[in-house]
Amino acid sequence: MRLFIAEKPSLGRAIADVLPKPHQKGDGYIQVGNGDYVSWCIGHLLEQAQPDVYDPAYKHWKLEHLPIIPEQWQLTPKAKTKKQLGVLRKLIKQADQLIHAGDPDREGQILVDEVINFIGVSAAKRASIQRCLISDLNPNSVRRALANLRDNRDFIPLATSALARARADWLYGINMSRVCSIQGRKAGYQGVLSVGRVQTPLLGLVVRRDQTIENFEPKPYYEVFALLKTEKGEQFRAKWQPSEACQPYQDEEGRVLSKKLAETVVKRITGQPGLITAATKKRKQQAAPLPYNLSALQIDAANRFGLNAQQVLSTCQDLYEKHKLITYPRSDCRYLPREHFNQIHTVTAAINQVCVPLRKAVAEADLSLKSKAWNDKKVEAHHAIIPTERKLDPSRLSKIELQIYELIAKQYLAQFYPAWQYDDRRIEIEISGGQFIATARQTVDLGWKKLFTKNNGKANDKLNNQNNLKEQSSEIKGDDNNHDQEAQQKLPNLKKGDVVQCIKGELAERMTQPPKPFSDATLLSAMTGIARFVKAPEIKKILRETDGLGTEATRAGIIELLFKRQFLIRQGKQIRSTETGRQLIESLPDVATTPDMTAQWESQLTSISNKETSYNSFMGALSHALPTLITQVKPESFRGLKGQGQNQIKRKYTRKKQMK
Numbered sequence: 001m002r003l004f005i006a007e008k009p010s011l012g013r014a015i016a017d018v019l020p021k022p023h024q025k026g027d028g029y030i031q032v033g034n035g036d037y038v039s040w041c042i043g044h045l046l047e048q049a050q051p052d053v054y055d056p057a058y059k060h061w062k063l064e065h066l067p068i069i070p071e072q073w074q075l076t077p078k079a080k081t082k083k084q085l086g087v088l089r090k091l092i093k094q095a096d097q098l099i100h101a102g103d104p105d106r107e108g109q110i111l112v113d114e115v116i117n118f119i120g121v122s123a124a125k126r127a128s129i130q131r132c133l134i135s136d137l138n139p140n141s142v143r144r145a146l147a148n149l150r151d152n153r154d155f156i157p158l159a160t161s162a163l164a165r166a167r168a169d170w171l172y173g174i175n176m177s178r179v180c181s182i183q184g185r186k187a188g189y190q191g192v193l194s195v196g197r198v199q200t201p202l203l204g205l206v207v208r209r210d211q212t213i214e215n216f217e218p219k220p221y222y223e224v225f226a227l228l229k230t231e232k233g234e235q236f237r238a239k240w241q242p243s244e245a246c247q248p249y250q251d252e253e254g255r256v257l258s259k260k261l262a263e264t265v266v267k268r269i270t271g272q273p274g275l276i277t278a279a280t281k282k283r284k285q286q287a288a289p290l291p292y293n294l295s296a297l298q299i300d301a302a303n304r305f306g307l308n309a310q311q312v313l314s315t316c317q318d319l320y321e322k323h324k325l326i327t328y329p330r331s332d333c334r335y336l337p338r339e340h341f342n343q344i345h346t347v348t349a350a351i352n353q354v355c356v357p358l359r360k361a362v363a364e365a366d367l368s369l370k371s372k373a374w375n376d377k378k379v380e381a382h383h384a385i386i387p388t389e390r391k392l393d394p395s396r397l398s399k400i401e402l403q404i405y406e407l408i409a410k411q412y413l414a415q416f417y418p419a420w421q422y423d424d425r426r427i428e429i430e431i432s433g434g435q436f437i438a439t440a441r442q443t444v445d446l447g448w449k450k451l452f453t454k455n456n457g458k459a460n461d462k463l464n465n466q467n468n469l470k471e472q473s474s475e476i477k478g479d480d481n482n483h484d485q486e487a488q489q490k491l492p493n494l495k496k497g498d499v500v501q502c503i504k505g506e507l508a509e510r511m512t513q514p515p516k517p518f519s520d521a522t523l524l525s526a527m528t529g530i531a532r533f534v535k536a537p538e539i540k541k542i543l544r545e546t547d548g549l550g551t552e553a554t555r556a557g558i559i560e561l562l563f564k565r566q567f568l569i570r571q572g573k574q575i576r577s578t579e580t581g582r583q584l585i586e587s588l589p590d591v592a593t594t595p596d597m598t599a600q601w602e603s604q605l606t607s608i609s610n611k612e613t614s615y616n617s618f619m620g621a622l623s624h625a626l627p628t629l630i631t632q633v634k635p636e637s638f639r640g641l642k643g644q645g646q647n648q649i650k651r652k653y654t655r656k657k658q659m660k
Contacts, residue, residue, distance in 0.1 A: 001035050001036055001037060001094065001095055001096055001097075002036040002037070002095065002096070002097040002098075002099060003036070003037045003038075003039065003091050003092060003094075003095035003097070003098050003099065004016075004036070004037070004038045004039070004099045004101050004132070005039055005040065005041065005088065005092075005098065005099065005100060005101055005102075005112050005115070005116075006038065006039070006040040006041070006101045006102070007040065007041055007043070007101070007102040007103045007108050007111055007112065008040055008041065008042060008043065008321070009040050009042065010137065010320075010321035010322070011040065011101060011103075011134060011137065011321075012030065012038045012039060012040035012101075013030070013038075014134070014137040014139075014142050014324070015038050015101060015132075015134070015142060015146070016030040016032055016038040017139060017142070018139050018142050018143050018146065019032040019033070019034070019036060019038070020032050020033030020034045020036075021033045027087065028040075028083070028084050028087035028088075029087055029091060037091055037095070039087060039088055039091050040084075041081075041084070041088070041102075041111060041112060041115060042081045042084055043081075043111070044078065044111055044114075045077060045078060045081045045084060045085045045088070045115055046075040046076065046077055046078065046085075046114055046115065046118055047075065047076060047078055048073070048074075048075065048076075048166065048167070048170045049070075049073075049074040049075060049076045050076075051065075051068050051174060053074055053076065054068070054070050054074070061178050061181060061182050062182070063179065063182055065178075066175050066178060066179055066630050067171075067175045067623075067626040067627055067630060068171075068174060068175060068178075069171065069623050069626070073167060075114060075118055085115070088115055088119065089119045092115075092116065092119050092121060093119070093121075095125075096125075097125075097128060097130070098116065098121070098125065098128070098129045098130070099129070099130045099131075099132055099149065100112045100113070100116075100129055100130065100131045100132065100152050101132040101134060103134075103328065103330070103382075104133040104134065104135055104328065104382045105330065105332075105382060105553065106158055106159075106161060106162040106165075106609070107162060107551075107553060109155050109158045109159045109162055110159050110162035110163055110166065113152075113159045114163075116129070127153070129151075129152035129153075130149040130150065130151065130152055131149065131150045131151065131152040131154065131155055132145050132146060132149055132150075133145055133148075133150070133382075134328075135327050135328035135331070135382045135383060136327040136328065136388055137320065137321065137324045137388075138324055138388045138389055138390050140343075140389065141327075141388070157608060157609050157610065157611050158609050160608055160609075160615050161605045161606070161608040161609040163615070164605060164608055164615050164618050164619060165601070165605050167619065168197075168601065168618070168619065168622050169196065169197060171619075171622055171623070171626065172195075172196070172197050172622065172626070173194070173195060173196050173197075175626055175629075175630060176195035176196075176200075176588075176592065176629065176630070176633075177192065177193065177194045177195045177196075179630050179633050180193040180194075180195055180584065180587060180588070180633060180638075181193045181194075183587070183633060183635045183638050184638045184641060184645070186635065186638070187635070187638035187639050187641055187642055188641065188642030188643055188644075189580075189638060189641040189642065189644055189645045190643075190644070190645040191566075191644075191645030192565070193565075193580075193584050193638075194561075194565055195584075195588070195592065196558075197597060197598050197601060198549055198550045198554065198558050198598055199558050199561055199562055200584075200585075200588065200592055200593055201530075201549060201592075201593060201594055201595045201597075201598055202523075202527065202549060202550070202558060202559070202562065203562055203567050203568070203577065203581050203584070203585060203593070204585050204593030204594060205518075205523075205526060205530075205533060205595075206518055206523070206562075206568060206575060206576070206577045206581070207577045207581060207582050207585045207593075209515060209517065209518055210517065210576055210577050210582075211582075212514060212515060213514045213515065213517060216514035218511045218512050218513065218514075219251075219257070219511070219512045220257070220259070220509060220510065220511055220512075221251070221255035221256055221257055221510050221511075221512060222255075222256045222257075222258070222259055222261075222262035222507060222508065222509055222510070223239065223240065223256070223262070223507075223508040223510065224239070224240035224256075224262050224265045224266055224269075224505060224506070224507060224508070225237050225238065225239055225240070225505070225506040225508060226238045226239075226240070226269055226274065226429070226431055226436050226502045226504075226505055226506075227502065227503045227504050227505075227506060228274060228429065228438075228500045228501065228502055228503065229500060229501045229503050230492050230494065230498075230500050231498075231499070231500075232492070234492040235503070236427075236438055236489055236490075236491055236492060237438060237489060237506075238274075238427065238429050238436035238437055238438035239436060239437055239438070240265055240434060240435070240436055241434075241435040241436065241437055242254070242256055243434075243435065246261065249261050255510075255512075259507075259509070262507055263507060265434060265505065266504075266505035266506065266507050267505070268432045268434070268505075269431045269432050269434060269502045269505045270502060270503075270504045270505045271501075271502065271503075271504075272431055272432045272501075272502050273431070273499055273500070273501055273502070274429040274430065274431040274436070274499065274500045274501070274502055275429065275430045275431075275497070275498075275499060276427060276428070276429055276494050276495065276496055276497060276498040276499070276500065277428045277429065277430050277496060278426070278427070278428040278496055279425075279426070279427050279428070279494050279495050279496055279498075280425070280426050281423050281424070281425045281426075282423065282424045282425075283421065283422075283423055283444065284421070284422055284423070284424055285419035285420060285421045285422070285447075286419055286420045286422075287371060287372060287419050287448075288371055288414035288415055288417055288419070288447075288448035289411065289414060289448075290334040290335065290371075290372075290373050290384065290411075291334055291335075291336065291373055291384035291385065291386050291408075291411050291412055291415065292334065292384060292385045292407070292408055292411050293331050293332050293333055293334045293384060293385065293552060294312075294313065294316070294329055294330055294331060294332070294385065294552040294553075294555075295332075295524055295527070295528045295548075295552055295555065296334065296528075297312060297316070297385060297404070297407060297408065298312045298313070298520075298521075298524050298555075298556070299521045299524050299525050299528075300407055300521075301403070301404060301407060302519065302520040302521035302524065303521045304403075304407070305400075305403050306520075306573065307400065307403075307520070308520045308556075308559070309520060309524055309555060309556035309559055309560075310556040310557070310559070310560050311400065312404065312556070313329070313330075313556045315400050315401055315404045316329035316385070316404060317329060318401060319401055319404060319405060323390075323392060323396070323397065323401070324388060324390050325350075325354060325387060325388055325390055325392060325405055326385055326386065326387055326388060326405065326408055327382075327383065327384075327385055327386055327387075327388060328382050328385070329385055330382075330552050330553040331382045331383065331384060331385055331552060332382075332551065332552040333378065333379055333380065333382055333383050333384055334373070334378075334384045335373055335374070335375045335378035335379050335383060335384055336373050336374050336375075336379065336383045336384055336386065337374070337376050337379050337383055338374050338375075338376050340374065340383065340386075341370065341374050343389060344367050344416075345367065346389040347386065347387055347388065347389055347412070348362050348365060348367065348413070348416075349389075349391070350387055350388065350389050350390055350391045351387050351409045351412070351413065353391040353392070353394075354387070354391065354392050354394050354397075354405060354409075355394065355402070355405060355406050355409050356394060357406060358406060358409055358410060358413065361410065361413050361451050362413065364417075364450075365413050365416035365417065366416050366417065366418070367416055369415070369416050369417070369418070370415075371414075371415040371416075373415050385408055386408065386412045387405070387408060387409050387412055410451050410452070413451060414448040414451055414452075417447055417448035417450065417451065418445065418447040418448065419445075419447050419448070420443070420445070420446060420447040420448060420449045421443070421444040421445040421447060422441050422442060422443045422444055423441070423442045423444055424439070424440075424441055425439065425440045425441075425442065425491045426438070426439050427439075427491055427494055429500065431502050438489070438491055439491075440489050440490060440491045442490065517571075517574040517575065517576055518574070518575045518576075519573050519574060519575060520559075520573070520575065523559065523575055524555060524559075526549075527548050527549040527550055527555055528548040528549075529548060530548045530549040530595045530599075531548070533595065534594070534595055534596065534599070536596065549595050549598060562581070565580075566578055566580055566581075566645070567580055567581030567584065568581060579640065579641070579644070580641060580644055580645065583637055583638060583640050583641050586634070586637040587633055587634045587635075587637035587638055588632075588633060588634075589629065589632035589633070591629070592629065604618045605618070
């Protein structure tokens with residue numbers, strides 16, 4: 001008999017649904033009509049053994065024990081899922097053929113592999129294991145996956161990479177958390193000061209942002225605009241471009257810091273003629289944004305609905321497992337396999353049924369269009385998150401489920417709309433020896449943007465065509481985030497050699513602004529685009545080529561852990577660091593608080609997946625580096641935490657004693 005091992009019960013049921021009937025449901029498994037069995041894990045059934053399993057002395061946290069480096073790694077069954085592990089043990093030993101049906105990613109691969117290895121099977125049975133890659137729980141997709149089984153040995157490098165990451169995270173997290181917690185308790189802190197290769201650089205990012213904001217000193221700077229009039233009476237604004245002679249009065253970003261200089265320019269151009277030295281109009285277009293991966297979806301949902309990363313992930317899991325309305329949600333890919341193009345009619349029909357607000361969008365979609373999203377070369381373990389072919393009464397969905405489904409469906413439908421077309425216009429003017437530039441972007445065809453604007457784009461047209469030329473005082477106070485007024489204006493038709501009149505010069509006094517505190521959306525964006533926070537070119541390159549900080553599956557949990565540990569707090573929509581979080585970052589060496597080490601790890605883990613680096617070389621380097629990292633923790637940095645925190649171990653012991 002064949003045994004299908006799914007990652008979770010919902011996937012197991014989806015597999016059983018397409019296998020022969022009748023079905024006999026057991027405790028933790030389903031027997032199908034042809035005698036095959038389907039069973040499942042419940043997430044990870046096993047976990048890395050705690051230090052005291054290797055040596056009972058490690059129950060007591062002492063500096064002299066560190067670093068703790070196991071000679072023979074051990075896994076232990078999770079207490080809550082021991083029963084299901086027993087079910088799998090019995091079925092695996094009975095089965096003639098095993099089919100690995102973990103989720104199609106690194107974590108899904110190791111999750112089932114480790115159970116099979118822990119239970120122990122013969123070499124022959126291990127060699128015959130097949131891999132089933134399912135990213136969509138709808139019956140047709142599951143049938144297609146079952147018809148395209150692969151040799152599980154093809155995924156050994158992926159499993160090895162996942163194993164290396166799990167063990168390395170254990171080594172780093174256990175040792176660094178222990179040394180920080182021990183030093184913290186010596187200083188009077190009550191609780192655990194956890195450290196991780198992803199969570200700590202993320203905390204460091206927030207801490208440094210907060211410190212930049214607090215230490216920021218605003219400075220005034222000045223811009224000059226010319227209000228111009230054509231011979232036909234049309235008016236528009238142009239912005240002054242300081243010449244090289246002005247550099248002594250500018251900062252490193254080119255902002256003019258001398259008010260006297262700006263006032264001189266205003267006086268010099270007022271009432272003077274201007275000569276058009278260049279006038280260009282370029283027709284441009286922009287293709288629709290690609291379908292979502294999880295991070296992109298979480299960022300958009302945070303911006304539009306104020307949802308945090310965990311809320312979006314949980315909602316996606318329900319849409320995937322419970323309602324079967326979307327494909328695998330923990331995807332890091334934004335592309336689709338070409339084969340999926342054959343399903344566009346049934347998918348759009350499902351959207352029409354499930355999402356009432358998008359019925360017009362479905363009707364106007366041109367299904368003959370094929371965007372760049374369909375690209376087999378860009379798809380690896382799983383593809384972008386899109387709606388499935390399943391139809392469902394929308395009244396069965398919660399408000400948040402409908403919101404997330406609509407986001408996903410709209411992004412998918414955008415692939416069947418033409419490009420957004422617009423004209424970029426630019427006019428260069430010389431006035432009294434000074435150079436001025438006026439720019440404008442005017443929409444020609446909304447294309448896919450029609451889906452993302454109200455009233456079929458009327459609001460967008462209004463934004464592009466408005467002529468914001470109300471009379472203003474000669475000094476316009478604003479800040480560094482103000483958009484140039486001329487960017488939204490409608491420019492007159494002018495050509496090189498035409499003459500305009502400067503009605504008046506306008507002085508805009510701005511103030512430099514500190515960066516904004518992180519929010520859910522911007523923190524997720526920072527994790528996916530972490531390269532921009534790194535200076536070293538070689539590290540930047542690695543981070544651009546990898547997934548950034550964390551993975552699609554782990555980012556939400558990492559952010560939530562930092563709140564649970566009381567390293568971060570929410571202030572409205574803002575995410576700020578606590579004093580505990582700041583002191584922890586202060587105590588650690590820079591390598592532990594920046595993304596550099598994570599970047600190097602991910603690069604090496606990817607190399608393991610590609611058979612370019614060995615497991616032993618990666619783990620050996622980490623084991624060698626740990627003693628130095630431990631000695632670099634600064635005990636004096638914890639002094640400010642005296643009396644803070646909660647003694648989790650003591651509280652847990654007290655509760656148990658009371659129960660007895």
